[in-house]
Amino acid sequence: MTAWRSWAPPAVRVVAIAAACVAGLGLLLVVLRYDPARAAAALLNGAFGSWYAIGSGTLVRATPLVLTGLAVAIAFRGGVFNVGAEGQFLVGATAATAAALYGPPLHSAALVPLCFLAGAGAGAFWAAIAAILRTRFHVLEVISTIMLNFAATYLVSYLVRGPMQEPTRVYPQTSPVPRSAELVRLFQGTRLHLGFLVAVVAAGIAWWAMRSTAAGFRLRVTGANPNAAKIAGRINVQRVVFSAFAISGALAGLAGAIEVQGVTFALYENISPGYGYTAIAVALLARLDAMLVVPAGIVFGALEAGAAAMQRDAGVPSVVVSIVEAALILALLASRGVRQRFRETV
Numbered sequence: 001m002t003a004w005r006s007w008a009p010p011a012v013r014v015v016a017i018a019a020a021c022v023a024g025l026g027l028l029l030v031v032l033r034y035d036p037a038r039a040a041a042a043l044l045n046g047a048f049g050s051w052y053a054i055g056s057g058t059l060v061r062a063t064p065l066v067l068t069g070l071a072v073a074i075a076f077r078g079g080v081f082n083v084g085a086e087g088q089f090l091v092g093a094t095a096a097t098a099a100a101l102y103g104p105p106l107h108s109a110a111l112v113p114l115c116f117l118a119g120a121g122a123g124a125f126w127a128a129i130a131a132i133l134r135t136r137f138h139v140l141e142v143i144s145t146i147m148l149n150f151a152a153t154y155l156v157s158y159l160v161r162g163p164m165q166e167p168t169r170v171y172p173q174t175s176p177v178p179r180s181a182e183l184v185r186l187f188q189g190t191r192l193h194l195g196f197l198v199a200v201v202a203a204g205i206a207w208w209a210m211r212s213t214a215a216g217f218r219l220r221v222t223g224a225n226p227n228a229a230k231i232a233g234r235i236n237v238q239r240v241v242f243s244a245f246a247i248s249g250a251l252a253g254l255a256g257a258i259e260v261q262g263v264t265f266a267l268y269e270n271i272s273p274g275y276g277y278t279a280i281a282v283a284l285l286a287r288l289d290a291m292l293v294v295p296a297g298i299v300f301g302a303l304e305a306g307a308a309a310m311q312r313d314a315g316v317p318s319v320v321v322s323i324v325e326a327a328l329i330l331a332l333l334a335s336r337g338v339r340q341r342f343r344e345t346v
Helices: 002-031 035-046 050-078 085-102 108-137 143-158 194-212 212-226 226-231 239-264 273-283 294-312 320-346
Strands: none
Touching: 002 035, 002 320, 035 050, 035 294, 050 085, 050 194, 050 239, 050 273, 050 294, 085 108, 085 143, 085 239, 085 273, 108 143, 108 212, 108 239, 143 194, 194 212, 194 239, 194 294, 212 239, 212 294, 226 239, 239 273, 273 320, 294 320
């Protein structure tokens, strides 16, 4: 009963904000002179209309959002404003593809974990660059991680048009990864893959670690008040900050690896439709709670899957949903600032 009381308000908040998002979408459609009833029916049908829509659309789209949202949530909890999950996702996808294509020919039981490790390691390395810039040179991570996002985008563009391009040199992408690197399907007739379970398990482990381990306590205390953590708690703040960066980057890099191994099976330009940026909204919607990142990721996964169906079946541009998502991010940031100011005045 106690657990239900602690979970009910945040869960209700997720549902309420999702409903507000749908209402805002309907209002926007009216303003743009589209048929809201037809568009809403297409969106809901594309997201939840059948088991295939749920398994091959919503949950597949939610998988990278859960992992990147978890990456952002952990970083923010530690007082690290890592907005570079997009770049970490891209370098993770690149490293996993390289491990699958150029690594030793291994059985899937060995090659799949190897690609996971390559993606997570590359994401952690990319985040560590921003960590060093902050801890050693006091460079704001908001600036450094955004710049690293652009660097990662151009790095992928260079590789898929140069050293890693497929043999015919016709398409800006790599060769397909070997079958032994692909993730198994969880259900026949859908595209839902093992990566979804990995994301859920990662969220569960992160939730437990944040609440029940000394490392999680140090992370939360450092995020709440780094000066108090250093003086009263005798916590090595720089080490905690570096760890928050590395863990966050590893999760985002793992998301990139899973996307290649479970969905695209090759690396190409624009492999991410902005998962690392949407992850910020996912983390804020979940109130930086690792377990609530899962339903929040599913909400945004449903919106993105439904947007594609809405464009296909109702003629409404999918960018309309992106506008609603952007408005939701601004609303979440504003509400967080208002709550904090209210607490300070009280």
